Amino acid sequence: MGTIVAISTPPGMGGIGIVRLSGPDSLSIINRISSKKISQSHRLVYAYIINPETEEVIDETLISYHKAPHSYTKEDVVEINVHSGLVILREILEASLSCGARLAEPGEFTKRAYLNGRIDLAQAEAVASLIGAKTELARKVALSQLKGELSARFKGIDEKIFELCTRVSASLDFEEVEEIDREWFLCELSCIKKELDSSVQSFAKGKFLSECAKGVIVGRPNVGKSSILNGLLGEDRAIVTPIPGTTRDLVSEIIDISGLPLKITDTAGLTHAIDIVEKEGVRRAYGAIASADIVIFVLDGSEPISEEVCGIIESIRNEMIICINKIDLPQRIDKERIEMFGKKSVFVSANMKDLSKLREAIAESLFSGFEEAHLITNLRHKEALKETALQIDKAITNLKIGGEEEIIAYDIKKAEEAISEITGKRTTEEMLDKIFANFCIGK
Numbered sequence: 202m203g204t205i206v207a208i209s210t211p212p213g214m215g216g217i218g219i220v221r222l223s224g225p226d227s228l229s230i231i232n233r234i235s236s237k238k239i240s241q242s243h244r245l246v247y248a249y250i251i252n253p254e255t256e257e258v259i260d261e262t263l264i265s266y267h268k269a270p271h272s273y274t275k276e277d278v279v280e281i282n283v284h285s286g287l288v289i290l291r292e293i294l295e296a297s298l299s300c301g302a303r304l305a306e307p308g309e310f311t312k313r314a315y316l317n318g319r320i321d322l323a324q325a326e327a328v329a330s331l332i333g334a335k336t337e338l339a340r341k342v343a344l345s346q347l348k349g350e351l352s353a354r355f356k357g358i359d360e361k362i363f364e365l366c367t368r369v370s371a372s373l374d375f376e377e378v379e380e381i382d383r384e385w386f387l388c389e390l391s392c393i394k395k396e397l398d399s400s401v402q403s404f405a406k407g408k409f410l411s412e413c414a415k416g417v418i419v420g421r422p423n424v425g426k427s428s429i430l431n432g433l434l435g436e437d438r439a440i441v442t443p444i445p446g447t448t449r450d451l452v453s454e455i456i457d458i459s460g461l462p463l464k465i466t467d468t469a470g471l472t473h474a475i476d477i478v479e480k481e482g483v484r485r486a487y488g489a490i491a492s493a494d495i496v497i498f499v500l501d502g503s504e505p506i507s508e509e510v511c512g513i514i515e516s517i518r519n520e521m522i523i524c525i526n527k528i529d530l531p532q533r534i535d536k537e538r539i540e541m542f543g544k545k546s547v548f549v550s551a552n553m554k555d556l557s558k559l560r561e562a563i564a565e566s567l568f569s570g571f572e573e574a575h576l577i578t579n580l581r582h583k584e585a586l587k588e589t590a591l592q593i594d595k596a597i598t599n600l601k602i603g604g605e606e607e608i609i610a611y612d613i614k615k616a617e618e619a620i621s622e623i624t625g626k627r628t629t630e631e632m633l634d635k636i637f638a639n640f641c642i643g644k
């Protein structure tokens with residue numbers, strides 16, 4: 202592998218900008234453009250960076266040299282800290298290129314860290330998640346993945362499958378080895394399958410760490426939908442009036458629910474609109490319901506619930522919270538009828554700014570039942586786990602119907618191949634290109 206170079210800080214003006222080199226020639230390159238000789242690892246050296254062709258000083262700098270293998274990439278790495286200005290950084294980049302480095306591809310530093318065995322593939326992906334984390338929770342989970350906690354779990358499952366693989370193969374290859382104990386195999390495989398299924402399911406929650414969950418507030422006109430949006434947001438975003446049909450267009454904002462980003466949309470009331478604008482509003486409300494991860498169905502607690510509304514609630518298949526608003530007024534809503542829906546329900550008052558129960562219910566719906574560290578947040582991991590589960594399932598079926606050992610061995614081998622893709626024990630060039638293409642240059 203040659204020596205690569207990139208500007209590792211975001212473009213623009215700032216206190217510090219960093220140009221990073223990695224590869225066998227990093228040290229010789231820096232020594233051609235630095236005013237002082239660099240030789241000691243893990244020391245900061247104050248020097249000037251000099252254009253090797255014109256011998257002109259480009260900027261003053263602090264240089265650090267990280268001798269292989271004690272560096273980000275496990276190769277010789279040099280980091281050049283200069284003032285962050287586009288011209289300065291570009292000139293240093295060009296000076297490094299003229300001394301024999303080549304421009305790094307997106308994510309190539311992290312890719313080298315993976316290829317050189319410092320981190321596995323899931324950890325490399327966690328670098329991108331960590332940098333892209335939009336909430337505290339997302340950062341925490343990405344960091345635990347970077348530390349290898351998730352990889353350790355995958356490796357554990359991989360090892361178990363591998364052991365089963367070895368056992369069937371042994372019984373196939375050597376006559377003196379007895380046939381496999383089918384009962385025991387079935388039990389082991391079922392256990393693995395259960396663990397895989399639970400991981401796959403956790404993606405339904407885990408995906409919200411990298412992409413915004415979508416929530417929608419619906420209900421009849423005037424029940425307080427816009428007041429609830431404003432209350433959750435902590436500002437007067439949507440217009441609130443006592444006149445039914447005030448909200449016509451969709452109003453969306455991003456709110457933070459227990460560290461998770463939720464894009465919440467206020468809608469026009471669900472009604473038999475006559476007005477053409479209102480009609481369109483209702484159509485859009487149904488559209489928003491269709492694509493929502495969570496529906497907040499608002500009812501007015503001071504009014505009885507109509508059969509029509511009951512019908513609408515029962516027709517919605519998405520995850521839903523029934524939010525009974527206006528509890529500051531005398532209540533006329535039939536609580537038993539609400540319990541019959543079998544959905545989570547909360548009682549709030551938007552006017553009294555009492556929405557904590559709703560917040561808690563949203564957080565619980567979106568994100569309960571899974572330990573943070575066990576969450577699958579990456580689609581690629583989920584797909585690989587699903588494939589592993591599928592192959593394990595085939596093995597289980599074949600065991601149950603008394604299938605040949607060859608076939609069972611094949612299924613288990615396929616399962617092992619699928620799970621080992623996550624940590625990158627097995628990869629293809631194409632797969633790596635796809636993963637690292639999502640990184641920015643300099644990472």
Ligand SMILES: Nc1nc2c(ncn2[C@@H]2O[C@H](COP(=O)(O)OP(=O)(O)O)[C@@H](O)[C@H]2O)c(=O)[nH]1
Pocket residue numbers: 421422423424425426427428429440441442443444445446447448470526527528529530549550551552553
């Ligand atoms: N008493 C009471 N009135 C409320 C409450 N929430 C909203 N309202 C009132 O109900 C009316 C309709 O509210 P709005 O948020 O526009 O409802 P929307 O049509 O569902 O968006 C307004 O006059 C609000 O002030 C509440 O918790 N208690």
Ligand SMILES: [Mg+2]
Pocket residue numbers: 426427428439440441447448468469
């Ligand atoms: Mg409204």
